[in-house]
Amino acid sequence: MIGTVVYEILQFAGILAFAISGALVGVRRRLDLLGVIVVGTFTGVGGGVIRDLVLGVHPPVSFVYWPNLAVAVGGSLAVFFMHPGITRIRYFEVVFDAFGLGLFSANGAAVAFASGESPLTAILVGTITAIGGGVIRDVLVNTVPGVLTRELYAVSALTGAGLSVLLMACGGHVILGSLVGGAVAIALRLVSVSRGWHLPKPRIAREEEHRD
Amino acid sequence: MIGTVVYEILQFAGILAFAISGALVGVRRRLDLLGVIVVGTFTGVGGGVIRDLVLGVHPPVSFVYWPNLAVAVGGSLAVFFMHPGITRIRYFEVVFDAFGLGLFSANGAAVAFASGESPLTAILVGTITAIGGGVIRDVLVNTVPGVLTRELYAVSALTGAGLSVLLMACGGHVILGSLVGGAVAIALRLVSVSRGWHLPKPRIAREEEHRD
Amino acid sequence: MIGTVVYEILQFAGILAFAISGALVGVRRRLDLLGVIVVGTFTGVGGGVIRDLVLGVHPPVSFVYWPNLAVAVGGSLAVFFMHPGITRIRYFEVVFDAFGLGLFSANGAAVAFASGESPLTAILVGTITAIGGGVIRDVLVNTVPGVLTRELYAVSALTGAGLSVLLMACGGHVILGSLVGGAVAIALRLVSVSRGWHLPKPRIAREEEHRD
Numbered sequence: 001m002i003g004t005v006v007y008e009i010l011q012f013a014g015i016l017a018f019a020i021s022g023a024l025v026g027v028r029r030r031l032d033l034l035g036v037i038v039v040g041t042f043t044g045v046g047g048g049v050i051r052d053l054v055l056g057v058h059p060p061v062s063f064v065y066w067p068n069l070a071v072a073v074g075g076s077l078a079v080f081f082m083h084p085g086i087t088r089i090r091y092f093e094v095v096f097d098a099f100g101l102g103l104f105s106a107n108g109a110a111v112a113f114a115s116g117e118s119p120l121t122a123i124l125v126g127t128i129t130a131i132g133g134g135v136i137r138d139v140l141v142n143t144v145p146g147v148l149t150r151e152l153y154a155v156s157a158l159t160g161a162g163l164s165v166l167l168m169a170c171g172g173h174v175i176l177g178s179l180v181g182g183a184v185a186i187a188l189r190l191v192s193v194s195r196g197w198h199l200p201k202p203r204i205a206r207e208e209e210h211r212d
Numbered sequence: 213m214i215g216t217v218v219y220e221i222l223q224f225a226g227i228l229a230f231a232i233s234g235a236l237v238g239v240r241r242r243l244d245l246l247g248v249i250v251v252g253t254f255t256g257v258g259g260g261v262i263r264d265l266v267l268g269v270h271p272p273v274s275f276v277y278w279p280n281l282a283v284a285v286g287g288s289l290a291v292f293f294m295h296p297g298i299t300r301i302r303y304f305e306v307v308f309d310a311f312g313l314g315l316f317s318a319n320g321a322a323v324a325f326a327s328g329e330s331p332l333t334a335i336l337v338g339t340i341t342a343i344g345g346g347v348i349r350d351v352l353v354n355t356v357p358g359v360l361t362r363e364l365y366a367v368s369a370l371t372g373a374g375l376s377v378l379l380m381a382c383g384g385h386v387i388l389g390s391l392v393g394g395a396v397a398i399a400l401r402l403v404s405v406s407r408g409w410h411l412p413k414p415r416i417a418r419e420e421e422h423r424d
Numbered sequence: 425m426i427g428t429v430v431y432e433i434l435q436f437a438g439i440l441a442f443a444i445s446g447a448l449v450g451v452r453r454r455l456d457l458l459g460v461i462v463v464g465t466f467t468g469v470g471g472g473v474i475r476d477l478v479l480g481v482h483p484p485v486s487f488v489y490w491p492n493l494a495v496a497v498g499g500s501l502a503v504f505f506m507h508p509g510i511t512r513i514r515y516f517e518v519v520f521d522a523f524g525l526g527l528f529s530a531n532g533a534a535v536a537f538a539s540g541e542s543p544l545t546a547i548l549v550g551t552i553t554a555i556g557g558g559v560i561r562d563v564l565v566n567t568v569p570g571v572l573t574r575e576l577y578a579v580s581a582l583t584g585a586g587l588s589v590l591l592m593a594c595g596g597h598v599i600l601g602s603l604v605g606g607a608v609a610i611a612l613r614l615v616s617v618s619r620g621w622h623l624p625k626p627r628i629a630r631e632e633e634h635r636d
Contacts, residue, residue, distance in 0.1 A: 026572070027626045029568075029572075030625055030626070031572050031573060031625070031626075032573075032622050032623040032624060032625050033623035033624050033625075033626075034576070034577070034578050034579060034623050035571075035572040035573055036626065037578075038571055038572055038578050039572055049478075053265060053477060053478075054261075054265075054270065054271050054272060054275060055270055055271055056268070056270025056271070056480070058478065058479055058480025059478050059479055059480070059541065059545055059549065060478060063478060063544075063545050063548045063549065064542065064544070064545050066544055069548075080626055117271065118276065120275075120276070120278055121271055121275050121276050124275045124281075125271065125275065135352075139351060139352075139563055140559075140563075140568065140569055140572060141568060141572070142354065142566065142567065142568045143354065144241075144352065144353060144354045145352055147247075147250055148238070148241075148243050148247040148250055148251055148352060148353070149243060149244075149247055152246070153246070154246050154249075154250050155246060198244050199244040199245035199246050200244060200245050201242055201243070201244050201245075202239045202242070202243075202248065202292055265477060266473075266477075266482065266483050266484060266487060267482055267483055268480070268482025268483070329483065330488065332487075332488070332490055333483055333487050333488050336487045336493075337483065337487065347564075351563055351564075354566065355566065356453075356564065356565055356566045357564055359459075359462055360450070360453075360455050360459040360462055360463055360564060360565070361455060361456075361459055364458070365458070366458050366461075366462050367458060410456050411456040411457035411458050412456060412457050413454055413455070413456045413457075414451045414454070414455075414457075414460065414504055
C-alpha cells in the first residue's frame with residue numbers, strides 16, 4: 001500500500017534529519033568517529049524512544065526494528081566522512097534540526113491519534129517526540145537545549161502536531177496530517193530563524209540582572 | 213467526596229510550586245516567554261511523568277489530564293508577567309522548590325502505597341517523584357542538580373515519603389499521609405536552608421584537591 | 425542453584441562498580457555525604473532502571489528489590505569514608521567504570537535474550553544498560569558523558585553485549601555469556617585506555633575550527 005510506504009519514508013526522513021543534526025554537533029565538538037555515531041544515533045531515534053515509553057510500547061520500536069538504527073548510523077557516518085565539504089556548519093545544523101522537528105511533531109501526533117489517543121494526548125506526544133531528540137542531543141553535549149532558547153522552537157512543534165491532529169479529526173488520512181503538519185512546522189521554524197523572531201523576554205529590574 | 217478534592221488540591225499545589233520554581237529559573241536565565249513556559253511546565257509535571265513511567269501508567273497522567281498542564285502553564289505565565297515585582301529571586305526559587313519537593317514526596321509515596329506497592333517501593337517512588345522535576349529543571353538549564361548539592365534536599369524528600377507511608381501503614385488516610393508528610397518535608401528543607409545545615413564533606417588530601 | 429547465585433553476584437558486582445565510580449566523581453566534586461550517596465546510587469542502579477523501562481518491567485527491579493539499593497548505597501558510603509586512602513582518583517574512576525560497563529553490557533544482553541528478545545534487541549538493551557548509568561552520572565555532574573569522548577567506550581559495551589548474545593545463541597548458558605562477554609568488554613575498555621586507542625576524529629577545515 002502506498003500509504004504505508006509514504007509513512008515509512010516520512011519516519012526515516014525524520015530520523016535521518018535529526019541524526020545528521022546530532023552528528024554535525026558531534027563533529028563541531030571534535031568527537032571521534034564513535035562519539036559522532038553515538039550522538040547522531042541517540043538524536044535520531046531518541047524522540048521516538050521517548051514517544052514509545054510514554055505510550056507504553058515495550059521495547060521501543062527502534063530497539064526492535066533495525067532499519068531505524070541503520071538510517072541513524074548511516075546519516076551519522078555520512079556526516080563524519082563527507083564533512084570537510086560542508087562549510088556553513090551552524091546553518092546546516094539548524095536546517096536539519098528543523099526538518100527533524102517538523103517531521104516528528106506531525107508524525108508523532110498522527111501516530112498517537114491514529115492509535116486512539118485523545119487529541120490533547122496526541123498533540124503532547126507529537127510535541128515531546130519532536131523536541132525529545134534535540135533535548136537528548138543538547139544535554140549530551142552539555143548545552144542548554146534549543147527548545148528553551150531558539151526562535152519559536154516549541155511553537156513550531158506544537159503547531160505541526162496540532163495541525164496534524166486537526167486534519168485527522170476532520171477525516172484526513174494519517175499521511176495527509178503528517179505531510180501538511182510537518183511542512184508547516186518546518187516552514188514556521190525556518191522562517192522564524194531567518195527573521196530572528198523571538199517571543200518577548202522578561203523585564204528584569206536592572207539591579208537583579210547581574211546577581212547570579 | 214472531600215478526600216478527593218483535598219487530594220486534587222495537593223497535586224495541583226505541588227505542580228504549581230515546581231512550575232513557579234522552574235519559571236523563576238527561566239526568568240533569571242533570561243529565556244523568552246516560551247522558554248520560560250517550557251522549563252516551568254517540564255519542572256511542574258516532570259516528576260509525575262517519571263513516577264507514571266516507573267509505575268507503568270501509560271500514557272502518564274499529565275499527557276491525558278489537561279488541568280495538570282493548565283496549572284503548570286498558568287504558573288509559568290504568572291511568573292513571567294508578574295516578575296518585575298519579585299525582587300528576591302533566589303529566595304523565592306528555594307521556597308517554591310521546597311513546597312514542590314515536600315508535596316510531591318509525600319503525595320507520590322501515598323499514591324504508590326495506596327495502589328498496592330510495598331513500603332520500600334512507595335518511598336522510592338515518592339522520592340523520585342519529588343526530586344525528578346528539579347533534576348529536569350537543573351539539567352535543562354545546564355547546572356548541577358540541587359539534589360546533589362543543596363542542604364538536606366534528598367533527606368527531606370525521603371523523610372516526607374517515609375512519614376507518609378508510615379502514617380498510612382498505621383491506618384491513616386492517604387490525605388493525612390500527604391498532608392503531614394508534605395508539611396514535615398517542607399519544614400525540614402526550609403529549616404536546613406535557613407540554618408545552612410550540610411552533611412559532612414569528604415576529606416581530601418591537599419595535593420589532590422586541585423588535580424582535576 | 426549455583427547459576428542463580430553466580431548471576432546475582434555478577435549483578436551486584438556491576439552495581440557496586442558503577443556506584444563506586446559515581447561516588448568517586450562525587451567526592452572529587454566535593455559533594456557532601458548525601459550528594460555522594462545520590463550520585464553513587466543513581467549511577468549504580470540507573471542503567472538497570474533504564475533497561476527495565478525499555479523492557480516494560482514496572483516498577484523497575486531496583487525500586488522493589490532492596491539488596492540492589494543496599495549495594496549501591498554501601499559502595500557509595502565506602503568511597504566516602506575510605507576515600508583519603510585512595511590517592512590516584514582518576515585511575516580508580518576509570519577502572520570501576522570499566523567493570524560496571526563490562527558487567528552490565530554482557531549481563532543486560534544475556535537477560536534480555538534469555539527473556540525472549542531478538543538478538544538485535546538484546547544487544548541494544550545490554551548496551552543501553554551499560555552506558556546508561558555512566559550517562560546519568562556524567563549528566564548529573566554536568567560534564568559531557570564519557571560515552572561520547574572516551575576510548576572505545578561504546579565499542580566495548582557493544583562487544584560485550586554482542587559476544588554474550590552470540591555465546592547464548594550457540595547454546596551457552598546465561599552465566600557463560602555474562603562472564604565471557606563481561607570479561608572481554610572490561611579488557612577491551614582497559615586496554616584501549618592504557619594504549620590511548622581512539623577512533624579517527626573528523627577533519628575540519630581550519631577556518632571553521634574556531635567559529636563556535
